[in-house]
Amino acid sequence: MRNDTPVLHVESLVVETTGTSPRTILKGVSFEIHAGETLCLVGESGSGKSVSSLATMGLLPPRSLRATGGRITLDGESLLEASAKRLSALRGSRMAMIFQEPMTALNPVLSVGQQLDEVLACHTQATRAERRTQVLEALEQVHLPDIQRVYQSFPHQLSGGQRQRIMIAMALLLKPRLLIADEPTTALDVTTQHQILALIRELQEKHGTAVLFITHDMGVVVDIADRVCVMNTGEIVEQGPVRELLGAPQEAYTQRLLAAVPSLTPRPTRPVTSQRQVLSVSELEKEYAPPRRLLGFIGKKRAGTRAVDKASFTLQAGRTLGIVGESGSGKSTLARCVMRLIDPTSGTIRVDGNNIAELQQRSLKPHRGRIQMVFQDPYRSLNPRLTIGQSLIEGPMNYGTSRAVAMARAKELLQLVGLPSDAIERFPHQFSGGQRQRIAIARALAMEPDVIVADEAVSALDVSVQAQVLALLDDIQQRLGVAVLFITHDLRVAAQICDDVLVMQRGRIVEYGPAEEVLGNPQDSYTRQLIDAAPGRTWDFAACAPVA
Amino acid sequence: MFAYFVRRLLAAIPVMLVVALAVFLLLRLAPGDPAAIIAGDTASAAQIESIRVALGLDQPLHTQFYLWISRLLQGDFGTSLISQTSVMGMITQRLEPTISLALAAIVFTVLIAVPLGVIAAWRQGSFIDNLVMSVSVVGFSVPVFVIGYLLIQVFAIELRWLPVQGYRHLADGFGEFASRLVLPALTLSSVYIALIARMTRASMLEVLKEDYIRTARAKGLGERLVLFRHALRNAGVPILTVIGTGFALMVSGVVVTESVFNIPGLGRLIVDAVLARDYPVIQALILLTAGLYVIINLLIDLSYALTDPRIRY
Numbered sequence: 037m038r039n040d041t042p043v044l045h046v047e048s049l050v051v052e053t054t055g056t057s058p059r060t061i062l063k064g065v066s067f068e069i070h071a072g073e074t075l076c077l078v079g080e081s082g083s084g085k086s087v088s089s090l091a092t093m094g095l096l097p098p099r100s101l102r103a104t105g106g107r108i109t110l111d112g113e114s115l116l117e118a119s120a121k122r123l124s125a126l127r128g129s130r131m132a133m134i135f136q137e138p139m140t141a142l143n144p145v146l147s148v149g150q151q152l153d154e155v156l157a158c159h160t161q162a163t164r165a166e167r168r169t170q171v172l173e174a175l176e177q178v179h180l181p182d183i184q185r186v187y188q189s190f191p192h193q194l195s196g197g198q199r200q201r202i203m204i205a206m207a208l209l210l211k212p213r214l215l216i217a218d219e220p221t222t223a224l225d226v227t228t229q230h231q232i233l234a235l236i237r238e239l240q241e242k243h244g245t246a247v248l249f250i251t252h253d254m255g256v257v258v259d260i261a262d263r264v265c266v267m268n269t270g271e272i273v274e275q276g277p278v279r280e281l282l283g284a285p286q287e288a289y290t291q292r293l294l295a296a297v298p299s300l301t302p303r304p305t306r307p308v309t310s311q312r313q314v315l316s317v318s319e320l321e322k323e324y325a326p327p328r329r330l331l332g333f334i335g336k337k338r339a340g341t342r343a344v345d346k347a348s349f350t351l352q353a354g355r356t357l358g359i360v361g362e363s364g365s366g367k368s369t370l371a372r373c374v375m376r377l378i379d380p381t382s383g384t385i386r387v388d389g390n391n392i393a394e395l396q397q398r399s400l401k402p403h404r405g406r407i408q409m410v411f412q413d414p415y416r417s418l419n420p421r422l423t424i425g426q427s428l429i430e431g432p433m434n435y436g437t438s439r440a441v442a443m444a445r446a447k448e449l450l451q452l453v454g455l456p457s458d459a460i461e462r463f464p465h466q467f468s469g470g471q472r473q474r475i476a477i478a479r480a481l482a483m484e485p486d487v488i489v490a491d492e493a494v495s496a497l498d499v500s501v502q503a504q505v506l507a508l509l510d511d512i513q514q515r516l517g518v519a520v521l522f523i524t525h526d527l528r529v530a531a532q533i534c535d536d537v538l539v540m541q542r543g544r545i546v547e548y549g550p551a552e553e554v555l556g557n558p559q560d561s562y563t564r565q566l567i568d569a570a571p572g573r574t575w576d577f578a579a580c581a582p583v584a
Numbered sequence: 585m586f587a588y589f590v591r592r593l594l595a596a597i598p599v600m601l602v603v604a605l606a607v608f609l610l611l612r613l614a615p616g617d618p619a620a621i622i623a624g625d626t627a628s629a630a631q632i633e634s635i636r637v638a639l640g641l642d643q644p645l646h647t648q649f650y651l652w653i654s655r656l657l658q659g660d661f662g663t664s665l666i667s668q669t670s671v672m673g674m675i676t677q678r679l680e681p682t683i684s685l686a687l688a689a690i691v692f693t694v695l696i697a698v699p700l701g702v703i704a705a706w707r708q709g710s711f712i713d714n715l716v717m718s719v720s721v722v723g724f725s726v727p728v729f730v731i732g733y734l735l736i737q738v739f740a741i742e743l744r745w746l747p748v749q750g751y752r753h754l755a756d757g758f759g760e761f762a763s764r765l766v767l768p769a770l771t772l773s774s775v776y777i778a779l780i781a782r783m784t785r786a787s788m789l790e791v792l793k794e795d796y797i798r799t800a801r802a803k804g805l806g807e808r809l810v811l812f813r814h815a816l817r818n819a820g821v822p823i824l825t826v827i828g829t830g831f832a833l834m835v836s837g838v839v840v841t842e843s844v845f846n847i848p849g850l851g852r853l854i855v856d857a858v859l860a861r862d863y864p865v866i867q868a869l870i871l872l873t874a875g876l877y878v879i880i881n882l883l884i885d886l887s888y889a890l891t892d893p894r895i896r897y
Contacts, residue, residue, distance in 0.1 A: 126804070128805075141795045142796055143800065145817045154809070159804060192894045206803065
């Protein structure tokens with residue numbers, strides 16, 4: 037199906053920052069995509085994947101980045117020399133783009149119908165009625181249910197998966213020659229991701245669209261790519277057909293990247309080292325009250341939303357319990373209840389034998405130190421105005437440790453998490469995402485807790501950094517015997533770090549047991565569905581070969 | 585939404601009651617005998633006593649409050665101590681000039697400030713942005729009466745386009761009414777133009793960073809649509825808040841502008857009443873202003889729901 041002229045041809049593209057001392061962001065990037073073909077750009081954050089796509093669309097932020105060299109041609113037409121008006125005309129009609137975050141990519145104050153309609157209104161002469169018909173057809177093509185209702189809806193009334201379908205419908209309305217998809221499934225649950233990838237494939241086959249697919253997830257690459265370009269620090273390190281590149285990576289960087297992908301096969305069960313039960317939760321429930329109505333106190337009481345429904349589990353010192361599930365399954369609510377960041381409706385939470393479920397703020401304080409949390413986003417969980425040292429000593433000092441002692445301990449902790457001791461004087465913005473997550477772990481450890489709750493603690497990190505942070509958690513657990521409650525949506529990560537796994541769906545625990553059994557031989561149909569939807573499960577990254 | 589509206593109106597009742605109580609006590613807690621204060625320095629003991637009886641001050645406090653409130657509910661705000669006319673009548677007379685002036689000023693503000701703010705944000709750091717920002721500093725810092733006299737000098741005295749001052753009722757013809765409103769409304773709006781242009785710019789700068797703006801550009805929309813259809817409505821909530829509060833401020837205190845342009849509005853009534861210690865008038869004006877704020881706040885909250893479909897009450 038490949039013909040000779042590529043739909044998109046990028047040749048030696050150079051992008052620099054604006055300003056007096058420009059930095060080079062893209063150092064001569066070249067690739068091409070033919071009709072009906074999917075090219076995956078893979079690489080870690082900062083490698084220049086998104087900049088390449090934004091340069092193609094002519095959407096580089098004009099105040100900070102500009103293309104200073106090379107050529108981009110779309111069907112033979114040079115884009116870097118095109119006028120702003122011409123680029124506007126091409127965007128949406130000949131080349132279209134879908135973005136990572138379906139939650140924020142649609143305008144919250146305009147209805148879905150309006151947002152699709154304006155694409156046609158600005159690129160075609162169609163009448164209002166014709167446009168409406170076309171929009172409804174497009175919504176049908178992306179398999180949205182009840183399209184009349186969706187047409188009238190506002191984005192916040194739809195789920196993430198539905199919004200991404202709308203983005204795809206919008207991008208493909210005018211049957212563009214090129215579709216750029218920038219991490220389109222990263223923010224979605226695995227089962228939704230699976231459906232969206234299938235949808236992109238289906239529509240691509242139907243219309244012969246060339247797809248530039250940007251992702252950091254090697255699993256997704258396996259499922260969607262025809263060819264792959266590996267990028268690192270603004271350069272293309274290696275490119276080739278997907279099977280060849282994954283099967284026999286030539287460059288050291290590619291090899292390292294592939295080796296860091298966690299395997300879906302659970303690691304062998306570790307021997308139980310301690311019988312001390314540090315956390316035990318039983319029959320925990322959290323119900324959110326229904327919205328208030330006028331005269332709501334009269335008549336039948338409306339049911340609230342049950343975010344966590346009778347959850348029970350136990351955790352021994354030195355063990356890791358994974359809580360997996362899709363968004364909205366209640367896993368974060370459960371963690372927040374256990375931390376007593378929100379109040380559970382009923383049930384007990386025993387930390388080191390003491391029930392903390394119903395304690396008031398004051399009597400809760402002595403127990404707070406026993407259980408500490410590491411959050412998802414290391415860029416926002418550290419106070420930007422405090423030095424690392426101040427962040428680390430704040431907790432212990434609140435519990436009466438003297439400043440000098442707390443500071444000495446903070447230095448030890450930084451060493452423990454693999455950071456130089458001079459880090460103590462510095463501020464969070466001077467560190468990378470991985471380093472910040474190490475700091476967040478050190479901050480949690482400063483309280484000498486029995487339990488660390490890690491809520492998607494490695495989800496925002498690149499795979500190679502993710503592997504390092506997971507290894508660090510493992511190492512700390514060996515040395516200090518701390519128990520970890522590890523919340524994740526990523527089954528690969530769960531398989532590599534957890535001793536036990538608890539699968540949640542709509543607030544209920546559907547399966548709970550040793551990781552080897554739950555992930556290796558799932559009993560519940562929902563668990564099976566999750567595992568089947570995990571991207572790239574047909575490929576064994578460690579062996580560089582398809583799964584036998 | 586309707587239920588919310590009703591709930592908010594009901595919630596306004598205790599607020600107004602507390603205000604009424606405060607206003608009521610204002611007179612009773614004033615140092616000395618209120619009747620003596622009201623009667624003035626030269627009054628005889630008999631005169632003071634008659635005032636006391638007229639005000640019902642010889643009754644116990646709760647009876648006084650009850651009587652006062654029940655009269656209020658019938659629309660009887662009492663009689664001015666100075667002019668001996670009904671307070672209600674004095675206020676309604678002054679209402680039209682003030683409301684017209686405030687409305688005109690708000691219209692000018694929105695028409696001038698919002699586009700300026702949008703353009704400044706769109707071309708952040710450019711000449712036009714710097715110009716808008718510096719002019720708004722001038723708008724903040726030059727006293728209102730200076731702007732008023734400057735406008736009179738230029739448009740009324742030199743160019744003779746508009747009358748110098750005065751007020752005509754709308755009933756006397758729209759042309760006369762409007763021509764006398766332009767200069768005071770522009771004067772009054774100067775501070776708000778500066779404020780709202782800055783607010784709009786700041787709010788737009790936030791919104792222009794959002795993903796959906798990038799989506800709108802990726803669709804191939806022109807800049808005008810991106811700015812006004814996609815960005816401005818999202819930037820609207822803080823702007824609406826300032827516009828609403830601005831309107832309330834204009835109605836309750838535009839003394840300087842009214843004085844410069846010799847407009848018989850509420851602002852001057854307030855000043856005159858305070859200077860003359862005309863307590864019934866002061867009480868009525870405080871109640872009126874409080875009620876106005878309650879209503880405007882409610883309208884602002886309802887307008888949020890109209891601009892942003894995610895807000896549901």
